[in-house]
Amino acid sequence: MTSPTRFALTEHSPTFWRVTFDNPPVNLVDGAFTAELDDVFTRAEDEGVAVMVFDSADPEFYLAHYDLSAKDELEHVLAHPEEVHPFTALLTRLTKLPLATISSVRGIARGAGSEFLLATDMRFASREKAVIGQFEIGMSAIAGGGPATRLPGLVGRGRTFEILYGGLDLDGARAEQYGYVNRAFPDAELDGFVDALASRIASFDLQTIKDVKHFVNVATLRPDAEFKDQMDAFWAAANRPAQQHVAQQLFAAGLQQRSDVERELPHWVTRFQYRPGSEQQ
Template sequence: MTYEQLRVTRTSPALWRVAFDAPPLNLIGPRMVIELRELLDELESDPLVSVVIFESAIEDYFLAHWDITADPELVSSLPAGPTGYHPWLDILIRLSKVPAITISAIRGRARGAGSEFVLATDIRFASRENAVLGQFEVGTGAVPGGGTPSRLPRLIGRGRALEILVSAGDYDGELAERYGYVNRTLPDAELGEFVTAFAERVSTFDLRAVQEVKAFVNAASLAPDEEFPPQMDAFWASASRPESQARAGQLFARGLQQASETELNLGDALGQLDVPEQPPRVR
């Protein structure tokens, strides 16, 4: 397969680098889903790869979020992956369990599905000045569908997970580190060198030992797969509500999914929307 939105570099048999390259924002759409599935097929079948670095070739964006304008049928109609779940869930579950150690080197924005992706990787290092993470779905009236309500509390605790999810705000690198959303932050100029040195070090260690350690940690810390499909169902149901569509329409009018101030400062933009009439409370 020829990758169009991923730059895959095999630095050595044990160390791979994958750069997201879908300008201008690194939106996650059908093409990226197809390519990530193919990449996972390669990673799962390669007997030598030990470490994979995920990074971005696009300034200001690691993975912006899901491409809201894409026809959802283009993804949901794809052949079922090994898990049998929705293709995006399939990618995230497989990513968390692939034998290699996966590292997100976060420079730029990783919101929504972009945040879901980095949470499914094993280790997250971020630029202190230029990383922004968040789950903005609730601000549009939707429920995060890619597993964050399961992954985030296990990572940072219930209270902070709820803060991030219901605030729909932007969390910069420094605060993300303090909360445990990322492992650590580094000055932007030092991030690449640090991540490379860390990955190269791990890649020289015994492959079987690395894989066995990850398997034990997974057994102790990963959410059961069956927790995820109800969240995806809730996302599609909530995103299709008229009030959610109205909020999304306001965001698109302000420049959502364009190289714009709205995308750069999405947390602020959500707080400036006209609030539609609230539906009756469910009792």
């Protein structure tokens, strides 16, 4: 395996690995991220890893969202509707890995960042510094990475609608209250708790960890086809004038740069809503 470019991999022990996202300027999710992490998953399965933690080297951005500048990717997706998008396949694989997975969230996790942490087994957040949400409705698109399927089992039907219709952020405390994350900690306590839990899990019998994962998945996972349909709907939206209009305006204002647009994205999307016949078309 070549050295990853979107994150650092730390092997604390043969059974405890850490993936630390590090893709400046704002930790975007893209095709390279997906391919490199898929390779790590293969290695982890082959080498008998028991637990994997996902955190960020950037205290302000956990995973900002998917790279929305990938026009070649949009063209490929629309030309091959039969294919499962690689990010969808990665999240599906993540939910089924025969090991324990933990998101340690400090900073912004929106869009694909939120979708990634929802696919892990456990989510722990900084009470002061975590920012979690799905902003896609503000870009005239459905969230593609499966939150409409994964959120109801965690937060309930009504709060799922609040999150996906409102397109607003939740801080660590609210995310804990809703069940979006397992627990929120004072920022200074987050790393210590996650490391202690991961180390404890890593000390247990691997086959038993696999058995726990299997039977919890039997009780909780939805059909894989639901996730393909949501991602297909996201990319279909990306081909419509409404989404393209908002994206164009956001990129001009600083999207995908270290900017106020990224820090306050739910606020900025409301500035550029598409209105057929308006002067902003």
